[in-house]
Amino acid sequence: MDNVCDDQVYSEIFRAHSKTIFNYIYYKFGNEEKAHDAVQEAFVKLWEHCAKVTPEKARAFVSTVANNLYLNVIKAEKVRLKHREPGGNVTRESPEFLLEEQEFKEKLETALSALPENQRTTFLLNRIDGKTYAQIAELEGVSVKAIEKRMHQALKSLREDIDGI
Amino acid sequence: MKENYLAKWLNGELSDAELKAFRETPEFKAYERIASFSSRLEGPGFDTEAALARVKSARPGTGGKVVRLQPAMRWLSIAAAVILMLAAGYYYVNTLDASVEAAYAQRQEVRLPDASEVLLNAGTELTYSKNNWDRERHVRLSGEAFFKVAKGKTFTVETASGDVTVLGTQFNVLQRGDVFIVSCYEGLVRVDHQGQSIELPAGSAYRVEGGAALKSETVESEVPSWTGGETAFRSMPMSFVIDEFRRQYNMEVETRGVDLSRRYTGTISNTNMNLALQSISAPMQLKYEVEGNKVLLYAENAP
Structure with a gap:
């Protein structure tokens, strides 16, 4: 049976969802540090509760933790984004x-x-x-x-x- | 147009007729540009593997398994609690700080738990945690001491004037009243004084007097002069020199007509009192008289 406490399963879940959690918090507050903290917090909590959370529920679990982390409204900073150039004819x-x-x-x-x-x-x-x-x-x-x-x-x-x- | 048509348009949910009507609106071009431009944006970089490694090192190692206590285990847990309390008591007694003092006219050598050596000059107190040394590598110093720290061991000397952090080195710390001098003889020390942090390489000294005038000086000798038979002073006030004399010989000193703020540069013996008094009095045009354990130091032209 797949178990989140299994390191392999846990790592897969992390690879699948951590970036979304990161971006989600970054888009919210425009603050990279908070986004890193949210990922850390959410996935450490997931580990602590790994016996009770099934792999299917893991995504919802980490989202909820990340979501609840900054309930107190913090002032959002300007969101800075990079612009990917469309491939091919950029030079022209x-x-x-x-x-x-x-x-x-x-x-x-x-x-x-x-x-x-x-x-x-x-x-x-x-x-x-x-x-x-x-x-x-x-x-x-x-x-x-x-x-x-x-x-x-x-x-x-x-x-x-x-x-x- | 229907509710939330912009969202439906982005999601490709508009019918052909709806799409055609939308394309003909004057805003369409702007919407299209925002949609295509925004899809080429990127958030800040996120290194998944590095983040995973960080999380793994931060998470507790148990894997969240909960072990329930058996009823029979209960008395065991009580016994464990008693043992824990006894251990805590023992631990507390053991962590009480050790204090070493060198009285006037005395020197005291201290060997710290990590085999570092400290030589205390006369009139100096050093406090450290004897049994808790591994967790609290710091000593408190009041007075003057020369440290020879065992290689690779780091610890901090706290004084009323500032902290000195050490990494395998030999250095001298003097903190008396408003005078604070740190001299580094080997290796490197860091001095934290009033929010400033200064790194002191071998052969240099850091000096504070009266809370002001930070001055960096050079150190020429291999060890502080006082660890030998004499004490060298470089531009120190007479009041400080006389205090040091007092500590070295445990004598009472009375002065008459002596300007205590005048600067003295020179070396005084720590073993021959008459020689020491000559070294102090001659360059300052003073005379002295010794009676019992009292010294009178007076200006030549004083009555």
């Missing part, structure tokens, strides 16, 4: 184009930081980490419908902010 981009891309990235980062934390988290988990609405709903402990609403609102606010409306 004109300097004007690159400059404009850079400006757009800054606008987007500012707009992202202005979003409510739950909208930003949902939006980035979907866009960067490719999480489905159902997965995000599980992570956040809300309905899929609520996630759709956050996603819609996030995109709307970003567009308005960037276009300066």
Whole structure:
């Protein structure tokens, strides 16, 4: 039987979910240190409770721990993101184009930081980490419908902010 | 358009007709750019394997197995508790600090649990934890001492003026009143004084007087002069020199017309009192008289 107390199983669970937990907390607060702490806290707790948590429930377990870690609202810092260049014809981009891309990235980062934390988290988990609405709903402990609403609102606010409306 | 259509659009849930209508709105291009641009973003780097190693070293080793006590185990646990209390009591008595003192006109040699040697100058007190040495490698010093620390052993000397941290070395610490001098003869020591941290390599000294004027000096000799038969002073106030004389010979000293703030540089004998008094008085144009255990030190032109 698969048991989370088994080091092999535990490591697999860690590899599968730790990055999502990390990004999740980072998108929330824009603070890498807190994100590292959350991963540490969640997975040490998982180890402590490994006899009671099945591998299927492990993901929900670590999300809940990470989620509860910073219940007291801490002021979010600006979320800094890196921009992956689209592969292939990058070299042919004109300097004007690159400059404009850079400006757009800054606008987007500012707009992202202005979003409510739950909208930003949902939006980035979907866009960067490719999480489905159902997965995000599980992570956040809300309905899929609520996630759709956050996603819609996030995109709307970003567009308005960037276009300066 | 239907509820949350932006979310549905990103998720590919819009019908052809809905999509066509959305594409024709003036905002569409902006939405499309945000969607495609944001999917090319990345969070800060996260090294999964490094994080896994960190978590593994932080988690408790038991694996969370809970062992329930059998009813028969109960009396055993009571016995264990009693033993624990006895052990704690023994432990407490054992951890009481050891204190070594060198009285006036005396020297005292101390061998610390790690075989480091400490030579205490006259009028010095050293306190350390004898049996708890492995966990608390620190000594408290009031006065002056020369340390020869066993190789590879680190510990801290705490004084009223600051802390000195040691790594396999020979060094001298003097802390008397507002004077604090640390001289390093071998290896390296770190001095923490009023929030400042200074690393002192061999051949240098750190000096504080009256809480001010940090001064770095060089150390030429191999060991502090006082561990031999004499004590060298470099630009020290007369008050300090006279106090040191008092400690070395356990004599009472009276001064008349002597400027105690004048600086003295020189060497005084620790074994021959008359020689020591000559060394102090001659360069400062003073005279002295010895009577019993009293010394009178006075200015030549004083009445």
